[in-house]
Amino acid sequence: MRASGEGTLILAHGLGGRSDLPIPLWLAIYAGAVAVLVSFFVLAALWATPRLKGAEAGRSLPALERFADAAAIRVMLRALGLVLFAGFLVVAWLGPDDAGTQNPAPTWFYVWFWVGLVPASLLLGPVWRLLNPLRPLAGAARALLRVRPRALPDRLGYWPAVAGLMAFLWLELVFDQASASRVVAGFVTGYAIVHVVAGTVYGPRWFERGDGFEVYSWLISRASPLGRRSDGRLVLRNPLDGLAGTPRRPGLTPVVVVVLGSTVFDGLSRTSLWSDLVSGTAGAVYLMLGTAGLLGAIGAVVLTYGFAIRLTRPYLAPGQDAYGEFAHSIIPICIGYTVAHYLSFALFQGQQGILLGNDPLGNGWDLFGLSEARVDYTLLSTATIGVVQVCAIVLGHIVAVTSAHDRAIGILPRRYARFGQYPILAVMIGYTTAGIALLAGA
Amino acid sequence: MRKVLLPLLVMAALAAACGSQSQPSEDDGVPATTPSASTPPAASSTTAEPEGTVIAATVKGGEVTDAPDTAKVKLGEPVTIKVTADVADEVHVHGYDLAEAVKPGEPLTIDFVADIPGQFDVELESAHFKLFDFQVVE
Numbered sequence: 001m002r003a004s005g006e007g008t009l010i011l012a013h014g015l016g017g018r019s020d021l022p023i024p025l026w027l028a029i030y031a032g033a034v035a036v037l038v039s040f041f042v043l044a045a046l047w048a049t050p051r052l053k054g055a056e057a058g059r060s061l062p063a064l065e066r067f068a069d070a071a072a073i074r075v076m077l078r079a080l081g082l083v084l085f086a087g088f089l090v091v092a093w094l095g096p097d098d099a100g101t102q103n104p105a106p107t108w109f110y111v112w113f114w115v116g117l118v119p120a121s122l123l124l125g126p127v128w129r130l131l132n133p134l135r136p137l138a139g140a141a142r143a144l145l146r147v148r149p150r151a152l153p154d155r156l157g158y159w160p161a162v163a164g165l166m167a168f169l170w171l172e173l174v175f176d177q178a179s180a181s182r183v184v185a186g187f188v189t190g191y192a193i194v195h196v197v198a199g200t201v202y203g204p205r206w207f208e209r210g211d212g213f214e215v216y217s218w219l220i221s222r223a224s225p226l227g228r229r230s231d232g233r234l235v236l237r238n239p240l241d242g243l244a245g246t247p248r249r250p251g252l253t254p255v256v257v258v259v260l261g262s263t264v265f266d267g268l269s270r271t272s273l274w275s276d277l278v279s280g281t282a283g284a285v286y287l288m289l290g291t292a293g294l295l296g297a298i299g300a301v302v303l304t305y306g307f308a309i310r311l312t313r314p315y316l317a318p319g320q321d322a323y324g325e326f327a328h329s330i331i332p333i334c335i336g337y338t339v340a341h342y343l344s345f346a347l348f349q350g351q352q353g354i355l356l357g358n359d360p361l362g363n364g365w366d367l368f369g370l371s372e373a374r375v376d377y378t379l380l381s382t383a384t385i386g387v388v389q390v391c392a393i394v395l396g397h398i399v400a401v402t403s404a405h406d407r408a409i410g411i412l413p414r415r416y417a418r419f420g421q422y423p424i425l426a427v428m429i430g431y432t433t434a435g436i437a438l439l440a441g442a
Numbered sequence: 443m444r445k446v447l448l449p450l451l452v453m454a455a456l457a458a459a460c461g462s463q464s465q466p467s468e469d470d471g472v473p474a475t476t477p478s479a480s481t482p483p484a485a486s487s488t489t490a491e492p493e494g495t496v497i498a499a500t501v502k503g504g505e506v507t508d509a510p511d512t513a514k515v516k517l518g519e520p521v522t523i524k525v526t527a528d529v530a531d532e533v534h535v536h537g538y539d540l541a542e543a544v545k546p547g548e549p550l551t552i553d554f555v556a557d558i559p560g561q562f563d564v565e566l567e568s569a570h571f572k573l574f575d576f577q578v579v580e
Contacts, residue, residue: 017536019561021577101539176570272511272575275563279572280504286570344560382559382580 028440050410055245058235065234081131092185096362103181104356121220128217138199149203157251164212174290246328261298263337267438308427315420329403336396340389397432494520501527513576537562
């Protein structure tokens with residue numbers, strides 16, 4: 001079936017070769033219109049006094065809480081995280097040295113872990129905190145070396161997490177060898193070493209603010225129906241309340257902005273505009289263009305969002321931190337973008353995680369009897385994928401706009417309640433139409 | 443409520459007007475309105491010739507000539523990609539992960555069945571040099 005011409009058939013890089021078909025223009029326009037319509041509706045007709053209870057909201061789930069807090073469960077999850085991590089490292093370092101076509105490790109890393117964190121955190125809360133293998137490793141190092149943890153300076157905010165995420169995102173989105181199993185092995189090992197050292201020095205608190213993947217999982221989990229109320233109880237709640245209850249910690253905005261900017265770049269890099277731009281470049285020039293693109297996309301989000309905040313600030317009381325007040329409302333837009341861009345990647349490339357896992361070390365094993373199986377590309381039709389993508393972006397927009405509205409009417413004086421919302425609303429409409437345009441213009 | 447009705451009506455009218463201009467395709471949302479560049483006569487997307495759809499590209503002096511911007515192929519059709527280049531390189535069909543070396547002056551043929559729906563780039567691998575992309579539609 002894959003007959004060749006003259007040369008031998010060499011399989012090149014394994015991940016990310018397939019793009020989604022562009023959505024039809026009519027769907028894009030309807031979606032954009034719905035987004036704009038809903039925004040005006042929310043502005044004009046939705047509630048006039050804050051309705052969300054934020055961190056106070058939710059119905060407690062005592063049975064589930066007992067289960068989740070049980071020491072045995074916690075230990076089991078930690079052990080599971082360590083075992084999976086060890087297995088991953090073995091396969092990444094000792095499995096086939098290729099570009100992800102035989103070695104399952106890159107698929108496990110980019111699809112099951114990175115993309116998988118989103119639905120896992122949306123459904124179950126900040127799960128990575130419970131599975132993160134670096135925590136017990138740091139704990140063991142602390143115990144062995146008898147180190148007492150130092151206090152983590154507050155002014156660091158979430159910057160270490162931002163740095164870690166940027167490093168990962170550069171790897172995933174810019175580096176052209178990112179699918180290679182040894183590259184993935186090297187990155188994960190390096191990342192682990194850095195964070196185990198930091199976790200030894202600063203204690204477990206390091207991971208809450210310094211580990212990019214934990215912060216990412218936590219950020220996504222703000223929109224989860226499962227969460228902790230202010231009194232510590234595990235509750236079932238409206239995702240809007242979860243978002244509203246996001247602690248207003250300094251330095252959260254850069255995380256949100258980096259996540260959004262990187263997804264924008266991800267979409268941008270799949271357009272023909274981009275592939276024409278990088279066509280013909282190689283090596284360092286290619287990487288520089290990609291880096292510029294990634295930083296540019298993040299910069300564009302920084303500029304637009306910063307501008308919106310600056311326009312909103314005069315309406316607020318002095319001393320109120322506009323950035324901190326609205327950071328949570330951008331999270332749903334990030335989630336919508338991520339679902340739209342990674343859905344098919346997760347569905348199709350994700351299958352390779354099992355198919356290749358059938359023979360992870362390339363020794364001719366057949367662990368699951370799947371040696372003849374191939375990726376099933378008919379799981380979802382392209383039409384369904386297109387509709388889900390658009391719905392994710394529009395839904396993310398609706399949740400974002402509602403979140404921002406509830407917060408705004410809580411902190412804006414009455415007579416500026418409408419004007420004060422325009423800048424943020426406009427910027428959100430901008431992000432959403434850009435997201436829809438990226439889906440249509442791919 | 444009047445404050446709400448007016449913007450709602452305006453938006454609804456705009457949406458209806460825009461929507462009626464671009465006709466929805468007959469299939470269930472299958473994209474058919476992308477204004478892609480015209481495909482050369484040889485590479486029509488629905489003829490069921492024995493060798494399937496042929497998409498050709500020529501590379502001369504660092505430029506791509508005679509190639510469609512975006513070729514459209516039906517799912518399950520056999521496809522033949524023909525590349526003639528004046529440099530030695532590797533032609534890579536993304537997604538299907540087919541890669542073959544091309545020699546200067548010798549036309550390279552890659553035959554495969556388009557069994558994966560989606561959009562795929564075809565490049566000269568060493569320079570990320572995009573030849574064209576093709577869409578496999580259902």
